[in-house]
Every structure is written in structure tokens, then in C-alpha cells.
Amino acid sequence: MTIVMLVLFIVFAFLGMPLAFALGFTSLGALYLGDFPVTMLAERMLYAVNSFPLMAIPLFIIAGELMVKAGMMERLVAFSNSLVGRVHGGLANVTIVAGTILAAVSGAAVASASALGSALVPSLRKYYPDSYSCAVIASASNLGPIIPPSNAMIVYALMAGSAVSVGGLFMAGIVPGVILCAGFICIASYLSWKRKYPLTGQPFNAKVALRELRRAYAILLMPIVVLGGIISGLFTATEGAAVAVVYSALIGFFATRKLKLRDVPGCLFRAAVVSAMVAALIAFAATVTFLFAVEMVPQQLAQWIQSVTTDPMTFVIATMVLLVIVGMFLESNAAYIMLVPLFAPIAQTFGIDPLWFGLLFVLNLVIGMMTPPVGVLYFVVCGITRVPMGPVVRECIPFVAYQFLVMILCMIFPSIVTWLPRALGY
Numbered sequence: 001m002t003i004v005m006l007v008l009f010i011v012f013a014f015l016g017m018p019l020a021f022a023l024g025f026t027s028l029g030a031l032y033l034g035d036f037p038v039t040m041l042a043e044r045m046l047y048a049v050n051s052f053p054l055m056a057i058p059l060f061i062i063a064g065e066l067m068v069k070a071g072m073m074e075r076l077v078a079f080s081n082s083l084v085g086r087v088h089g090g091l092a093n094v095t096i097v098a099g100t101i102l103a104a105v106s107g108a109a110v111a112s113a114s115a116l117g118s119a120l121v122p123s124l125r126k127y128y129p130d131s132y133s134c135a136v137i138a139s140a141s142n143l144g145p146i147i148p149p150s151n152a153m154i155v156y157a158l159m160a161g162s163a164v165s166v167g168g169l170f171m172a173g174i175v176p177g178v179i180l181c182a183g184f185i186c187i188a189s190y191l192s193w194k195r196k197y198p199l200t201g202q203p204f205n206a207k208v209a210l211r212e213l214r215r216a217y218a219i220l221l222m223p224i225v226v227l228g229g230i231i232s233g234l235f236t237a238t239e240g241a242a243v244a245v246v247y248s249a250l251i252g253f254f255a256t257r258k259l260k261l262r263d264v265p266g267c268l269f270r271a272a273v274v275s276a277m278v279a280a281l282i283a284f285a286a287t288v289t290f291l292f293a294v295e296m297v298p299q300q301l302a303q304w305i306q307s308v309t310t311d312p313m314t315f316v317i318a319t320m321v322l323l324v325i326v327g328m329f330l331e332s333n334a335a336y337i338m339l340v341p342l343f344a345p346i347a348q349t350f351g352i353d354p355l356w357f358g359l360l361f362v363l364n365l366v367i368g369m370m371t372p373p374v375g376v377l378y379f380v381v382c383g384i385t386r387v388p389m390g391p392v393v394r395e396c397i398p399f400v401a402y403q404f405l406v407m408i409l410c411m412i413f414p415s416i417v418t419w420l421p422r423a424l425g426y
């Protein structure tokens with residue numbers, strides 16, 4: 001049965017069928033060949049998406065859409081420019097800082113790429129080559145799924161079951177996210193200095209920085225309110241997402257006053273499209289996961305791996321190498337849905353810290369969004385800017401290499417990932 005499902009999925013995928021529907025037809029074929037009632041497909045789909053934690057994904061996407069329409073990006077860019085605008089690579093660093101702050105609201109790399117690309121491409125093109133501008137935007141956007149709240153972490157926690165909590169994964173991503181942000185700034189500054197790109201922005205002025213801070217403080221408080229509520233136990237991650245939507249709407253209507261009622265339907269529509277794609281993947285993959293469980297694939301895979309090695313670190317390294325390859329060819333949400341139910345239980349049998357393993361899993365597939373040939377962020381950024389993908393991929397090499405370096409550091413020193421969530425009681 002397992003071999004049949006793999007063959008069917010590969011055939012449908014190579015025929016160019018969207019991955020969600022490839023999973024659906026694979027499930028349908030496997031149910032039919034396995035003498036299961038085909039109505040089970042609808043039952044498993046409904047069961048998979050009838051999930052309270054899953055509601056956080058569309059809510060965070062709505063919050064990000066409202067934030068962009070409310071004109072918050074302009075204030076974030078102005079505040080970031082007042083801090084790092086005059087150093088080498090100033091405007092590139094502004095993009096990275098703005099992307100970091102945006103990551104703490106949107107939770108998604110694609111949403112961040114759309115917002116940063118729309119707001120900053122015209123300015124970046126005045127000072128940098130198009131390919132370098134795109135590379136900076138893609139790298140800054142890739143912080144979205146690492147710095148909480150993260151839609152990727154929500155999907156991982158949902159597929160891993162009770163092994164790991166969404167809040168714990170959120171906290172595990174903070175320190176690696178900060179390290180990534182700091183490294184991106186250093187890379188951008190070095191490349192700008194080496195290539196003699198012109199300085200941008202004005203010299204640092206405390207009065208200007210304070211003025212921009214006053215204009216942006218309500219926006220900067222948003223992730224503090226949301227994450228603070230989750231950490232304190234005041235509300236769950238899903239309820240925190242609802243708070244983020246209300247907070248974004250209030251800022252847009254009453255603080256920036258750029259959000260209009262006529263903008264809301266468009267925000268809801270775009271959020272619905274993205275959410276539907278994720279939900280379709282989860283729904284169709286639920287039957288595949290169920291059939292894997294019936295066939296005892298996770299147990300058989302665990303026994304085989306343990307027959308090969310009994311060393312937990314060897315298992316982690318092998319899994320990370322596999323995910324690097326998977327990330328080159330498979331969309332990240334599909335990878336979570338297909339692989340987490342297989343590998344998370346095996347990690348438990350090895351006694352591996354579920355937060356550490358979960359963060360490494362997410363970080364690896366996040367890097368996959370910038371590894372060709374299926375680097376989703378390249379398609380998004382190049383689609384916005386109309387720049388050929390080849391030069392952008394070359395410019396991204398230092399940023400991608402640094403992300404792999406951070407992942408290796410997190411593997412060697414697990415405390416980078418675990419000390420903050422453990423200190424907070426996760």
C-alpha cells in the first residue's frame with residue numbers, strides 16, 4: 001500500500017497537478033485499492049481541518065494584510081531608517097530590520113516578501129542592483145516563519161500532535177531569529193562596503209529616532225502584546241491571532257487612519273486564498289497520514305532507522321540532510337504535512353528534545369524556501385520586481401549559507417534553541 005501511494009503521488013506530481021490535489025487523488029486511489037470506503041476521504045479531511053489551533057493561520061494572515069493596508073510598513077521603514085539608515089548597506093539593513101518586525105506580526109515568509117517588495121523595491125533600486133535588492137528582500141522575508149508568531153510552527157505542532165506545543169515552538173524561534181537578523185545585517189553591511197554601494201539615509205539622530213519611535217510605538221507593541229499574552233497564559237496562540245487582527249484593525253482605523261472599510265473585503269479575500277491552500281494540503285494529507293498509520297509505516301521506519309543507528313545525533317543529522325534535499329523540490333507546507341507524522345515520533349523514541357527537533361525541522365524547511373529549483377521566495381520576489389531568477393539566486397548565496405551555519409550551530413549547541421522556552425516553563 002505504501003509503495004502504491006508513493007508511486008501515485010510521484011506520477012500525479014510529475015504531471016503538474018497541484019500538490020494538494022496530488023495528495024487527494026493518491027488518497028482516493030489508495031482507499032479504493034485497499035478496500036476502504038472512499039467516503040473515508042471526506043471524513044478524514046473534515047477531521048483534519050476541524051482544529052482550533054489551525055484557526056491561528058488565517059487570523060495571522062488577516063492581521064498581516066490589515067497591517068499593510070493600514071500603512072504600518074511606512075512607519076516601520078521610517079523607524080528602521082532612523083536607526084540603521086546611515087551605515088554601510090543602510091537601506092538593505094532597513095529592509096532587514098523592517099522584515100524582522102514584520103515577521104513578528106505576519107508569521108509567513110510569502111506575506112512578508114509581498115509587503116517588503118511593494119514598499120521598498122522602488123527605494124532599493126535607486127542605490128543597489130536589482131538582483132541584490134531582491135536578495136535582501138527574500139532574506140529578510142525568510143525571517144517570517146522563524147520569529148514568532150509563525151504559521152510554519154503552527155502546522156508543525158498540529159502534525160506532531162501532543163509532542164510539542166505551539167507556544168514552546170514560538171519561544172524556541174526567538175533566539176535563532178535574532179541571530180539570523182544580526183547576521184543578515186552584517187552580511188549586507190560587508191557586501192555594501194566591499195562593493196562601494198552609496199550610503200543612504202541621514203546620520204543617526206536621537207531626536208529623529210525618538211520621533212519615529214513615537215510614530216511607530218503602537219505597531220511595535222503589537223508583537224509584545226500578542227506574544228506576552230501567549231507566554232503569560234492569558235490566551236492561547238489562536239486567541240492571540242484574533243487579538244492581532246483586532247489590534248491591526250484598531251491601529252489602521254484610529255492610529256494611522258489609512259485603513260478604510262472598503263479595504264477589508266480585499267484583505268479577507270487574500271487571506272482566504274492563502275489559508276485555503278494550506279487547509280487543502282492538510283485536509284488531503286490527513287488520509288495519507290491515516291493510511292500510513294494503518295500500514296504502521298512510522299513504526300517500521302523507526303525500527304529500520306534504529307537497526308541502522310542507535311545514536312540520536314546521527315538520526316538528527318540524517319534527517320536534516322534529507323530535509324535539505326526535500327526543501328529543494330517540495331513546498332514547505334506539503335513537507336511538514338507529509339514528513340512530520342513520520343519523523344516526530346521517531347525522534348521521541350530516540351529521546352530527542354521535541355522543541356529542539358521541531359525548531360531544526362522548521363528552520364531547515366524555511367531555508368528550503370530559498371534553495372532552487374523550487375525556492376518559493378524567488379518566485380514571489382522576482383514576480384514583484386520582474387528580475388530574472390538566476391542573478392537573484394547568486395546574490396542570495398551568502399545569506400543562504402549563513403542560514404545553514406545558524407542551523408548547524410543550533411544542532412551543535414541545543415541551548416540556543418531550548419534555554420528560553422525552558423526558562424519560561426515550556
